[in-house]
Amino acid sequence: MTKYLFTLLLFLLCTAGFSQDKNEDMIRKIYDEALANGQSYEMLEYLTTRIGHRLSGSPQAAAAVEWTRQQMEQLGFDTVFLQPVMVPHWVRGEKEVVRLINSSTYGSRELHSLALGNSVGSGPQGVSAEIVEVQNFDELDKLGKAGIQGKIVFFNRPMDPKLIHTFQAYGGAVNQRGQGASRAAAYGAVAVLVRSMASNNDDVPHTGSLRYDPNQPQIPAVAISTNDANLLSDVLKKEGSARVYLETHCEMLPDILSYNVIGEIRGTQNKEEYIVVGGHLDSWDVGQGAHDDGSGCVQAIEAVRILKSLNYKPKHSIRAVMFMNEENGLRGGREYAAQASTLGQPHIAAIESDAGGFTPRGFTITGNEAQTAKLKSWGQWLAPYGLHDLGSPGGGADIGPLRESGTVLFGLRPDSQRYFNYHHTEEDTFDKIDKRELELGAAAMSALIYLIDSEGL
Structure with a gap:
């Protein structure tokens, strides 16, 4: 019996060794x-x-x-x-236009922008309205219809720079891009601007997909670069209000x-x-x-x-x-x-x-x-x-x-x-x-x- 167990053990060890050598060699x-x-x-x-x-x-x-x-x-x-x-x-259509209007600090200036995928367009008439900045949906809900109706909601929550794995940071910020338009439309917003899902500050806008809630109006949604998001936030802090003109020509065929x-x-x-x-x-x-x-x-x-x-x-x-x-x-x-x-x-x-x-x-x-x-x-x-x-x-x-x-x-x-x-x-x-x-x-x-x-x- 002991001899049998020894032989079996030896066989298993040799088989395991062969498998390890085989895998090392193949890889x-x-x-x-x-x-x-x-x-x-x-x-x-x-x-x-x-x-x-x-x-x-x-x-x-x-x-x-x-x-x-x-x-x-x-x-x-x-x-x-x-x-x-x-x-x-x-289809995106003609190039987007997002313009800060008559800021006492920065004047009127074009912002780096890209319409979000699946967004409706504003058409050639565009949308002009005051903006209201929020970091998350809780802040949006607190403002409610009284604070949002007729305005452009500006979602400005950055990706968390403290997270080592950047996909976790992306996951913590991306819901404002995916759901923001419908959440804002429920309170009467006319459009949304979204801070780009980017881990750095630059002038490059990031597009990406949104999902409309079928029970809410569809409003235009545009991403702006992180530098321009910081600029808009700065205008609101210094001046108390800001107005933006937005024009997009995208459509779903x-x-x-x-x-x-x-x-x-x-x-x-x-x-x-x-x-x-x-x-x-x-x-x-x-x-x-x-x-x-x-x-x-x-x-x-x-x-x-x-x-x-x-x-x-x-x-x-x-x-x-x-x-x-x-x-x-x-x-x-x-x-x-x-x-x-x-x-x-x-x-x-x-x-x-x-x-x-x-x-x-x-x-x-x-x-x-x-x-x-x-x-x-x-x-x-x-x-x-x-x-x-x-x-x-x-x-x-x-x-x-x-x-x-x-x-x-x-x-x-x-x-x-x-x-x-x-x-x-x-x-x-x-x-x-x-x-x-x-x-x-x-x-x-x-x-x-x-x-x-x-x-x-």
């Missing part, structure tokens, strides 16, 4: 391929500089769909197909047909079970959508390409998905999850890159305790590549709907300090991307796919 090969022969940077250059920004419903979004389809076909994915999805078609783009390599054992890696193909209509989220798209394609180039034969089918319409509707992510449910396609894991193309630090996860512990245990293979932040809660907006069917969600977690300098702005351009950082992110995602596929969850 080293993944990083070697990404850093020596990577194609993500060149793909991103084409997507951002040749196609450009890609708002849902735009000709550029349609061009991006076709280009990513061709790209995955040329890379030899087993199957590449388009998944139809109806998306919103919002009828929904339009677009597509998720899906490239797949088939599994060898559990080919009807899927591991998904993706980013969102659409971007806002300013800048080039390089960090948000061109980088995530090319990293997803590259992560699968790397495994294919290494002749890795996955147990499960692996998909790279370019989701459409994350920015102002999330239609692509919802449609993908709905189709997976309808077709009875179980997804064991989904990985999303939508936090910029900066140096990867780790992965977030939405799963149970055992699955989180499993991810943390893989630190022995991931830590040598700078991936130490493993197990924080999170995932991604596009893959979020898959959670209802039990899919474990992962989000690539890059260094976040510079992301909100560029997020949703004209500054989000290809020249802000570092080639090596981008390639490291693709390698990290490829390594995680490999571990999920080979080690299981």
Whole structure:
């Protein structure tokens, strides 16, 4: 009996050692391929500089769909197909005008502005009214109809600079952008100005999506730069009141047909079970959508390409998905999850890159305790590549709907300090991307796919 137990123990130790050596070797090969022969940077250059920004419903979004389809076909994915999805078609129209009028301190001056996505326009007549500044919805509610009716509400709560992870700071401020217009309209406001969701002070306005409450009037909503938000607040402190003229020409057109783009390599054992890696193909209509989220798209394609180039034969089918319409509707992510449910396609894991193309630090996860512990245990293979932040809660907006069917969600977690300098702005351009950082992110995602596929969850 003792001899039997000794033999069994020796076998288990040897098996564990073989698995560790195998994983170390494979992940080293993944990083070697990404850093020596990577194609993500060149793909991103084409997507951002040749196609450009890609708002849902735009000709550029349609061009991006076709280009990513061709790209995955040329890379030899087993199957590449388009998944139809109806998306919103919002257009900005003529350039916004936001003007401070007749300030005794600053005179009349133009403010740096961008209409918020999905906003209605003021039309050529514009809106001229006094502004009232609030930091949050509690202050808005205290002012009530008496303090707000007929005025432009100015939401001026900054992102909290004390928070180290800037996405937490963003989460603490973004509700004024998403809900502010409807909350102000309920008290009779004629428009809203929103301080840009930015972690620094500059003259660059940040757009982003709002959501109208169907039970409230729809009023124009515009973001202004952080410097101009500080200026307006200063005017109110010094002068007691301020008046602004606002003019926008945006409108929501009828929904339009677009597509998720899906490239797949088939599994060898559990080919009807899927591991998904993706980013969102659409971007806002300013800048080039390089960090948000061109980088995530090319990293997803590259992560699968790397495994294919290494002749890795996955147990499960692996998909790279370019989701459409994350920015102002999330239609692509919802449609993908709905189709997976309808077709009875179980997804064991989904990985999303939508936090910029900066140096990867780790992965977030939405799963149970055992699955989180499993991810943390893989630190022995991931830590040598700078991936130490493993197990924080999170995932991604596009893959979020898959959670209802039990899919474990992962989000690539890059260094976040510079992301909100560029997020949703004209500054989000290809020249802000570092080639090596981008390639490291693709390698990290490829390594995680490999571990999920080979080690299981």
